[in-house]
Amino acid sequence: MPKSPDDVRAGSCVTAGSTQSAPPSKSDTPRRVICVARAPNNALLAEMRSAGWEVVVAKTATGAEAATKKSGVAAGLIDFDGFTPRDFPILKACLSQTAIGWVAITAEGQSESKAVRELIRNYCFDYLTLPLPPDWISHALGHARGMAELDYVDTAADTSLMDDDAMVGSCEAMQQLFSTIRKIANTNASVFISGQSGTGKELTALAIHRCSPRSKAPFVAINCGAIPSHLLQSELFGYERGAFTGANERRIGRIESANGGTLFLDEIGDMPFEAQAGLLRFLQEGKIERLGGNESIPVDIRIISATHVDLEAAILAGRFRADLFHRLCVLRVNEPPLSARGKDIDVLAHYVLQKYKTDSSHKIHGFTPSAIDAMHHYHWPGNVRELINRVRHAIVMAEGRLLTPHDLDLESESAGQTATLDRIREQAERSAIETALLRHDYRLGETATALGISRCTLYRRMVAYGMHVAEDADEELNGDVSI
Secondary structure (H helix, E strand, O other): OOOOHHHOOOOOOHHHOOOOOOOOOOOOOOOEEEEEOOOOOHHHHHHHHHOOOEEEEEOOHHHHHHHHOOOOOEEEEEOOOOOOHHHHHHHHHHHOOOOEEEEEEEEOOOOOOHHHHHHHHHHOOEEEEEOOOHHHHHHHHHHHHHHHHHHHHHHHHHHOOOOOOOOOOOOHHHHHHHHHHHHHOOOOOOEEEEOOOOOOHHHHHHHHHHHOOOOOOOEEEEEOOOOOHHHHHHHHHEEOOOOOOOOOOOEEOHHHHOOOOEEEEEOHHHOOHHHHHHHHHHHHHOEEOOEOOOOOEEOOOEEEEEEOOOHHHHHHOOOOOHHHHHHHOOEEEEOOOHHHOOOHHHHHHHHHHHHHHHHOOOOOOEEOHHHHHHHHHOOOOOHHHHHHHHHHHHHHHOOOOEEOOOOOOOHHHHHOOOOOHHHHHHHHHHHHHHHHHHHOOOOHHHHHHHHOOOHHHHHHHHHHOOOOOOHHHHHHHOOOOOO
16 A cells, blocks of 8 residues: 555665664765865866865756765855756755855856845855955865864764655664564464554564565555455455456456555454454465455455554444454554653654755755754654655744744743753844844844854855845845855
């Protein structure tokens, strides 16, 4: 059954345990600069190489995409001259790379289109007008790369190895889950997975299948609660032509299509009572009969089932057969809720940000300390699925370059917490900037001087906090190389 985007989880694949490669240290990472330009300035590139930079040149948008993919920490130097609007979506994805700090350059007197100005404002660390001394450019690139490295250290170690089907976690509960999966994978006994909605039960079932001797055979999933009761029998067992009105040809059921592999019965607690008898008969005999047929077909599969329903209570209420429960629940796995996974919340949040960051109209670097605190204090009734939805919503709606509790709709969680030093510093800095801007009538030069910082630094702080920046402020900053 195809997975929705909500089925992603971040972290190490269970087949490889919890080991992940560490991010390269500063001493191990070369000073690499990726130069994206239709007509690179060869003299400038030579100066960069003589200054100790490892230069990678890309003359097309697709070349830039290849150069920035899995590049690690690097600086980026981009000249938009010669690129067309058709190239901008690819360039935007390149500029969104968290591990690359971009500096835009342009020749003196050369004007940029509105679309280019927006790319520079939203995705570039700095903007320089040539000609400039090479050491100034190298200094700007070094600063951009250093800021990118901070983002990389925060998130890359936790997200670099993840894919849509990976399971993850370094917390004790997840390590225990990984250990359980490895133990039960090599048996043929039925497995029952219990846990709250949104915790990733299907991914656990898939991990068990992939670790088992049946890994090369099909993994077939069916949601028992999503199929009308009158259709569930035909979905499970299939039917022959003419079995009922509309059955114009033979159809293989889910059980038969999983032959040799694994059948995952999700939300087994919602299976209609009348359908449970047919499933029990199959589990006892290992054979099925398609609806409308009289042939017994042997099928060799492993059953993994899951539900958020309390099946013991359902048995007492007469909604679930006790004999079927005991057939399904030979081995039991308990899926931990997100609220019990501690630091894994950070890993998952950063993974979702990395996966969907191009949905934003500007470059988002990460989360504010108060946002991290709010996520840790929230009880997550919807578990990982809710976290994915909140972060994706925040990416689209955020105006700053750091996601805040407001963006995540977790302001109430943040308000009731004991203030941390990072949050106090963040609030004090934002308040100081707002006060200085009001005092100096939003003139960035005067405000920056009063605060003892450069105009570029002030501008970046304002963007990070989602504060309004006037259009003339952008013009004021063009060519400013203060670091």
